[in-house]
Amino acid sequence: MHAPDQLAIIAGNGVYPRVLARAARAAGVRKILALAFEGETDTELGQLVDEICWLRVGQLNRMLSTLRDAKINRAIMAGQIAPRNLFDLHPDWRALLLLAKMRQRNAESIFRAIAVELDKIGIALLPATTFLEDLLAGKGLITGPKLSRREKSDIDLGWGIAQKVAALDIGQTVIVKNGTVLAIEGFDGTNETIRRGGALGRGGAVMIKVAKPDQDMRFDVPVIGPETISVAVEAKIRAIALEAGRTLLLEKEDVTRAAQSARISVLGR
DSSP states (O other): OOOOSEEEEEEOSSSHHHHHHHHHHHTTOOEEEEEEETTTSOGGGGGTSSEEEEEOTTOHHHHHHHHHHHTOOEEEEESOOOHHHHHSOOOOHHHHHHHHTOSSOSHHHHHHHHHHHHHHTTOEEOOTTTTOGGGBOOSEEEESSOOOHHHHHHHHHHHHHHHHHHHTTSOSEEEEETTEEEEEOOTTOHHHHHHHHHHHHTSOEEEEEOOOTTOOTTSOOOEEOHHHHHHHHHTTEEEEEEOTTSOEETTHHHHHHHHHHTTOEEEEO
């Protein structure tokens, strides 16, 4: 796509916002405003953008007024908000009104509602993969040893389960070993799911991560990064299967190097 002159990054935790800021700058974005959240966003992001505004999770009115005052009409959501903080909200009046209208509260429903509020003030929310298309997982073995027949069978089983769970908007990650589903992602997030499944499997389990069937690519896109691999190493995960074309590999070289070193196979399908 043609890079906008100005861009707002609504920045959650992890490396995602920093990777996006570098990619947007390389693509020709002249001015980048970051909306960062206390206790979530890495402070290093401030070195990669022109302006950073720090908010508390739940300060929706301040976020919208900051964007309106900056006269920026394109934004990207990058990075997650820790589940504990979504439950420990101190919402302002605008966020209270938004939450009161919601029958279901999860990451996607909250982000979708925010997207509607952004649209009301003339801000288009771009796909979360914008400027990062070359980081999407490809098909086939990305790194690591070839899989055994048993591991392939576990991935086949987990793939079908993960798709069903994702369709129900519960989570995107499943851990399987020897034909048994050990852990399914809930509100605790991917890393905790890996830890739970790894502990039960005691080594050799496989991880499957998929997008929702009707995935809105503007937010909650499946992502793995160096931290994911680090957690997988601790949990003694044997292989990670990702949905090709719809999962981002952040800091791809570091991810593949770390997985290769730990003899964890990463594949897209």
